[in-house]
Amino acid sequence: MIELRQGNLLDADVDALVNTVNTVGVMGKGVALQFKRKYPDNFRAYEQACKAGQVEIGKMLTFDRGEHARPRFILNFPTKKHWRQPSKLDYIDAGLVDLVNEVRRLGITSIAVPALGCSNGGLAWSDVKPRITKAFEALPDVRAVLFMPRLISDGVTLNKPREKPNLTLGRALMVQLIDFYREPGYSLGKLEAQKLAYFLQEAGQPLKLDFVKNGYGPYAEAVNHVLQRLEGHYTTGYGDRSTRSKIQVVxxxxxxxxxxxxxxxxAKERLERVKDLIEGFETPYGMELLASLHWLNAREGIVQFEDVGPALSAWSKRKPELFAKEHIAIAWQHLKDRGWLRTAVEQRLFDA
Known part of the structure; x- marks a missing residue:
């Protein structure tokens, strides 16, 4: 018996949950990341199995949480090989065969199944749904709760333009940075995308973007045009600028x-320099703080840390109220240690 449902799969009252995984030991996005946080023991078992080469396409990795646990079983279902690669329908077909066998072997009577290979995997729900329903036709006495992909997200995906834009170097760099930012599972909105583009240009990449001093840090209207061009072809989740975006890479x-x-x-060297800078600051707060401090140094000639506080107060009332003093000190030192701040001598030469 199959039930279609929307919502959080982890809240389902069932004997077993299906978790979509890759074969290299990373649970960094989507459903897998939720599993990692809620069931760390399962993640550790999965990680060790990947290191031992035991996680393969077409084979379930079953984690037994104990006789009295609910859910008792987590069935880790490989839907892709490397986490960067897309899923394939062949992987889903092979996995469903073993999933049905495992449900029989364990005597599972109820199970929650996500939209296998959709979302981060890139597969179409219209292709995946009939495969799952057909597989569970062989288990008529099992209650299978099938969770559909979210139809509405925080960031509405725009309709895909007719022609796919060329993948220029600048666009490729932005796509790569967006994916790096989201790799640990963080969401990325318009503000963070602005700061990624800002640092990429400041690293020496000639993006021809005209950044100005904005309430939330450096801002260039042209960045929104770039994101709109990427939307539907290289990224999704940018939306129509009326709601918060949750941008991710196709x-x-x-x-x-x-x-x-x-x-x-x-360009790859500049990309790596930006990655090194933003690591550990992957939040709207952290990105605004880093970019604002860099702007003060690079555009306003602030080279002494004691001048940073007054400069932030002059920028806006909001910034000194928002940023904790210890965070400002940490971010300033972070920029300094990685060679992103001009010294007084360098500033004089630049002004000359």
């Missing part, structure tokens, strides 16, 4: 992005 484009970047080693 998994099938990683190969093309890498090809472009491999042709430009200098």
């Amino acid at each position: 998994p099938s484009v990683f190969g093309d992005v890498q090809k472009v970047l491999d042709e430009h080693p200098d």
Whole structure:
């Protein structure tokens, strides 16, 4: 018996939950990340199995939480090989065969199943749903709760433009940075995307973006045009600017992005420099703080830390109230340690 449902799969009252995974030991996005946080023992078992080469396409990795646990079983279902790669329908077909066998073997009477390979996997729900329903026709006495992909997200995906835009170097760099930012599971909105573009240009990449001093840090209207062009082809979740965006990369484009970047080693070096800078600051708060401090140094000549507080107060009333003093000190030192701040001598030479 199959039930269709929307909502949080982890809240289902069932004997077993299906968790979609890759074969390299990373649970960094989507349903897998939720499982990692709620069931850390399952993640550790999965991680060790990946290191031992025991996680394969077409084979369930079953984690037994104990006779009295509810749910008792977590069935880790490999829907992709590497987490950067898209899912394939062949992987879903192979996995469903073993999933049905495992449900029989364990005597499971109820199970919650996500939209296998959809969302981060890139597969169409219209292709996946009939495969799951057909598989569970062989288990008429099992209650299978099938969770559909979310139809509405915080960031509405715009309709795809007719023609796919060329993957220029600048667009490839933005796509790669967006994915890096989201890799630990963080969401990325318009504010953070602005700061990624700002730092990429400040690292020396000629993006021809005209950044101005904005209430939330450096801002360039042209960045929104870039994101709109990417939407529906290389990214999703940007929306129509009326709600908060949750931008993510379309998994099938990683190969093309890498090809472009491999042709430009200098740009890749700038990309790595930005990645090194933003790591640990992947929140709207952290990105605004880093970019605001950098702006004060690079555009307003603030080179002494004791001048930062007054400069933030002059910028807006909001900033000194928002940013804790210890966080300002940590971010300033972070920029300094990684060579992003001009010294007094460098500033005089720049002004000259």
